[in-house]
Every structure is written in C-alpha cells, then in structure tokens.
Amino acid sequence: MSTSPLVRDTDLGRLLDDGYDVVVREGHLVVRQIPYVTTEAAVAYGFLTYPVTVAGDRIVSGTDHRIWFGGSTPCDEHGRPIKCANAEEHAVTSDMRATFMLSSKPGPNGYASEYEKVTAYIRILSHPAVALDDSVTPTPGAAWQEVEDDLPFRYRDTATARAGLAALNKVFFNQKIGVVGTGGTGGYVVDLVAKTPVAEIALYDGDTFDNHNAFRAPGAADIEVLRARPNKAEYFAQVYGHMHTGVTAYPVFIDESNLTLLNDRTFVFLSMDNTSAKPAIIKHLRERKIPFIDVGMGVEEIDGKLSGLLRVTLGLPDSTATDAQIPTKRGDVDEDDYSRNIQIADLNALNATFAVGRWKRWLSFYADGSKETSMTYSIYVNELSNEVAQ
Incomplete structure (x- = not known):
C-alpha cells in the first residue's frame, strides 16, 4: 500500500x-x-x-x-x-x-x-x-480557526487535513443531498453526510421526534427537547447546523403531492417507513436522472432473540433493474418487530454506514471493486452478500 x-x-x-x-x-x-x-x-x-x-x-x-x-x-x-x-x-x-x-x-x-x-x-x-x-x-x-471560504463548515475540518484527504474531498463539493426519512437509519445517514463537505443537505420528514426516536438516533437528546416534540427534520437540521452550513429542513412526508421538493438534489437517500410512497418517489427521481440509495431493515424475534436483514440498494438513472429489490408494499406490521420501535440503534447505525459507504464508493471517494447494486447483511450468520442487477 x-x-x-x-x-x-x-x-x-x-x-x-x-x-x-x-x-x-x-x-x-x-x-x-x-x-x-x-x-x-x-x-x-x-x-x-x-x-x-x-x-x-x-x-x-x-x-x-x-x-x-x-x-x-x-x-x-x-x-x-x-x-x-x-x-x-x-x-x-x-x-x-x-x-x-x-x-x-x-x-x-x-x-x-x-x-x-x-x-x-x-x-x-x-x-x-x-x-x-x-x-x-x-x-x-x-x-x-477560520474556515476556508469554499468549505460548508462552521469550523475547520482538521481530521481531513491531518489525514491528507483534502484533494479527495473535492468529489463532495457540488453534491446536494436529500435524506427522505430521518428516523433511526436516516438520522445516522445525516450524521455521516454532515461530516463531508457536500454543498447542501435537505431533510424531509413529517413526524415528531419522540422518546423512541432518541434511543435509536445519533447523539443524546435533552429531555426538554423530547417534551417539546419537535419535528424530526427540523430537529436534525438544528443539531447538524452547528457543524455544517446549508442544512435545510422540510417538515413534510414526501409523497405524490410534493415530489418537486426533490428536484434540485444530486443524490437522495430513502430511509422511510412508508414503503407505499416509494414507487412515485423512485419514478420521479429516475425521470430527473437523480441517483438514490434505498435502505431497508427487517427484524424479527425468534426464540427470544432478534434476527433479520439489513439492505442497501443503489438506484442509478440509467437502470431500473434494482427496482425489484426495493419493497413497495407494507405488510402486516405485527410481523415486523422493528415497527414496534425496538431500540436497536446499532443496526440503524450499521445500515446507515453501509449506505453512506456505498454512496462514497459510487462517487469514487472509496475504491469500488464489487459494483454491487444491492447489498444485504444477515444478523444471524454475520454475513454480507452483494448482488449486481443485470
């Protein structure tokens, strides 16, 4: 090396x-x-x-x-x-x-x-x-220290300077990121993206930030914040606005009525519970040639232990082959223990890390030897598997 x-x-x-x-x-x-x-x-x-x-x-x-x-x-x-x-x-x-x-x-x-x-x-x-x-x-x-004029941070990124990665960081400069759904996994996506010099970060979520969110979100929310029940997107915009400029909150659920809010994004992370809204969102992104990553998590209890899968799917403008790998219908919520708000912050963080890592490989910040369009991680066997859509 x-x-x-x-x-x-x-x-x-x-x-x-x-x-x-x-x-x-x-x-x-x-x-x-x-x-x-x-x-x-x-x-x-x-x-x-x-x-x-x-x-x-x-x-x-x-x-x-x-x-x-x-x-x-x-x-x-x-x-x-x-x-x-x-x-x-x-x-x-x-x-x-x-x-x-x-x-x-x-x-x-x-x-x-x-x-x-x-x-x-x-x-x-x-x-x-x-x-x-x-x-x-x-x-x-x-x-x-004063921040360089061309960087979207409120204080200097000495981690990048010490590692000598300033040249590689240029791949982020013109990126305008959207994060649809800022609950468990989406919150960690925001956390990781905010540490990169992307130009803008837009957050979309119509839900409130409650106790169960605090236990599967990055950081530690003050109890007074939970009592106020702020909107999730506005809460994370306020938190990460301390570090990164250009963080904007849209306190709405994205559906067919407001898809235009995504129009000026260069990349979108989909981390939403409402899978039925995904077909319209994906169709809209593809029509505008906006690449995206969809994340998913399925967790169930078996013999008193939790098991399940984490999924990261990359959607590219020139291919619809990955669409079949993205669930668009919500099943019986009682069959999915994650929907009961089980506190599994580590899985949320892991899923977000996989997603942001895939985005960085797509940008060529990281080397990408697999070129996979979908990745799954099995909790039970601790195994990763890649799939390349044809």
Whole structure:
C-alpha cells in the first residue's frame, strides 16, 4: 500500500494542524491568540504577523527573519522587556497594526522554513506566559480557526487535513443531498453526510421526534427537547447546523403531492417507513436522472432473540433493474418487530454506514471493486452478500 501523501505538507497547513489561530489577511500571515507577558508581569494575548505571498499551496515570506507583534511591550516572566523586541509600527490591514518588530536570527542561514520561523517567535513570546500560568497555550485549536471560504463548515475540518484527504474531498463539493426519512437509519445517514463537505443537505420528514426516536438516533437528546416534540427534520437540521452550513429542513412526508421538493438534489437517500410512497418517489427521481440509495431493515424475534436483514440498494438513472429489490408494499406490521420501535440503534447505525459507504464508493471517494447494486447483511450468520442487477 502506498504511503505517499495525498496533499503536500505546507508550512501553513502545519501551523493549522498544530492548532494555531492562523489567517492570511491582505498579504500578511497573522497568528492570533498568542499569550505573552506584560510589563506588569501579567498574561495577555497578542498577535504575530509578517508579509507573505501564497504560491500554490505554500506561503512565501516577504521579509527576512523579522516578524511583527501586536500588543503591549512583550516581557519575560518577571515583566522585563525581551531583548529582541523593538518598538516599530507596521500596518497589517486598515484596522490592524502591529506595534513591535521582533528580530532573532538563529544563524547565518536563517530559519529552515516559514513554520520554523513562526514557531520560534511564538516560543519566545509564550514561554514566559506559560511559566506564569501553565494553563495558557498558543494553540487554542480548530475552534478558533477560520474556515476556508469554499468549505460548508462552521469550523475547520482538521481530521481531513491531518489525514491528507483534502484533494479527495473535492468529489463532495457540488453534491446536494436529500435524506427522505430521518428516523433511526436516516438520522445516522445525516450524521455521516454532515461530516463531508457536500454543498447542501435537505431533510424531509413529517413526524415528531419522540422518546423512541432518541434511543435509536445519533447523539443524546435533552429531555426538554423530547417534551417539546419537535419535528424530526427540523430537529436534525438544528443539531447538524452547528457543524455544517446549508442544512435545510422540510417538515413534510414526501409523497405524490410534493415530489418537486426533490428536484434540485444530486443524490437522495430513502430511509422511510412508508414503503407505499416509494414507487412515485423512485419514478420521479429516475425521470430527473437523480441517483438514490434505498435502505431497508427487517427484524424479527425468534426464540427470544432478534434476527433479520439489513439492505442497501443503489438506484442509478440509467437502470431500473434494482427496482425489484426495493419493497413497495407494507405488510402486516405485527410481523415486523422493528415497527414496534425496538431500540436497536446499532443496526440503524450499521445500515446507515453501509449506505453512506456505498454512496462514497459510487462517487469514487472509496475504491469500488464489487459494483454491487444491492447489498444485504444477515444478523444471524454475520454475513454480507452483494448482488449486481443485470
């Protein structure tokens, strides 16, 4: 297996991955939230900055070993000004000015990289502050970092950056996902899709979020939420809106009367209890060449134990061969123990994971060697089986 990185490591990327609060503003690299010591021997916070240009995926210094600091006089832990700081104003933006120039050259060849330069000056400023208060840190983490303009997140995705998957993530950028049914399995689909940089996520469900939903849904709902009995789609839109922008709730059941709500989706997950509504939905999606995945679960009690199957079916615009694998008539609900709201969150989560994984393989985020159109998982024998529709 190749271990070569998918995205080149950069000085800016290293700073972000370390948890520094870094931005590039008007031709300047700015590192904020830097703790330092004032002349009163108290801890305060300032910023470091210097002119740079962004060349491809790298930052290039517009100066030598110098850097500028914004704040009051930086000192050691005793309140004595540090020797490398000289009072000198430097304009960063129209409303942001540095007040000191720092000059500390490590040797005749300067710093080995922009990363080494920035972190060296951070140590000079922050070490005295840490000596006074070991709880302070110059790396406040991703919650303080600004999100890249082209990403639909409310805070930075450091998991992708650390894994070097930014290039692969581009397959998600123009995706407008619909999730029809946000109960057990659908809730976990939302959870997993929200961790990808898709452009939009639309949630469709006309039901209320009740106690039995809480026990087979991702996360842990507050009791006051359950007492309020919010709409499911609106509840999940509110929860995942904390992480992902472009999450919209449609508090309705999708049927023949409102199929146009799906028109601008690029991919749809069907995780609904009402199987009788599926034929019209599938026909509508096929007419508009919108691919979809339908999930299903059948659980029954046998000799005091639960058994059953999980199913994931991929529907593609150019083939109707998979339609026969999707149930469209609901049988006697008493024969299906899942309809009694048995609390089986692990099966909901597993079914959603299979579904989202199949979607990612279809997008070519993951390698896809099977090309199956339908997959089933048997609880009893712990076995997966694939089927390719002809």
